[in-house]
Amino acid sequence: MPKQTVQTNVHGRRFGLSKTNELIFNDANTVQQDAILIPKHHVMIELTAAQMQTGFSVPITIVAAPGAGFALLVSEVRVSKAAGTAFAGIAAGEDLIVVHTAGTDPLVTTIETTGFLDSTSDEMRIGRAVDVSGTYDLTALANTGIDYELLVGDITGGSPVVFDVYYERIDLTALAA
Secondary structure, three states: OOOOOOOEEEEOOOEEEOOOOOEEEEEHHHOEEEEEOOOOEEEEEEEOHHHHHOOOOOOEEEEOOOOOOEEEEEEEEEEEEOOOOOEEOOOOOOEEEEEEOOOOOOEEEEEEOOOOOOOOOOEEEEEEOOOOOOOOOOOOOEOOOEEEEEOOOOOEEOOOEEEEEEEEEEEHHHHOO
C-alpha cells in the first residue's frame, strides 16, 4: 500500500486529508513529511447479564477485527455496573479479562471481579493495556478483535455491564513502506 499523502489542503500543505480521510501534516521543523495523526477510537457496548455470566465458556467480542493489514492497540478499558443485582459464583482468582481474539500474546488487561461484579452498588473499574511478557512492547496482532472473557469459570445472577474501550487502529502495511 502506498504511503498516504495530502489530497485536500486545509492550511497550505501543512495540514490536509488523505484519500481515506486521515489527517496528515507536514512540518519541516520536525522533519515530518506526510505524517498521519492517528485518531483514537472509542466503542461503548453493554453486555447483558446472560452474556456476562457465560464469559468463561463463551467469549464475547467487544471490538470487531479491524480487517486485513490492520491491528488494534487498546489503551484503556472502562467497565461499569449500575447498582442492582450482584453476580454470584465469583471464585477465588476470578478476573474479568479483555483479550485479543487470537494470538501469542492475547491479554489486553485484567480486572478483579471481587468487590466489583459481586456488588449491589454502582461500580466502575479502569484497566490499562498490560504487557504480560514484561518487555513493555506489545505485539501487533493483524486482523484480530478484542473479547471479554472470565478467567476461572462462568458466574450467575447479575445485571448489564458497560464496556468503554479506547483504542487505535494501526495500519500495518504503512509501516512496511
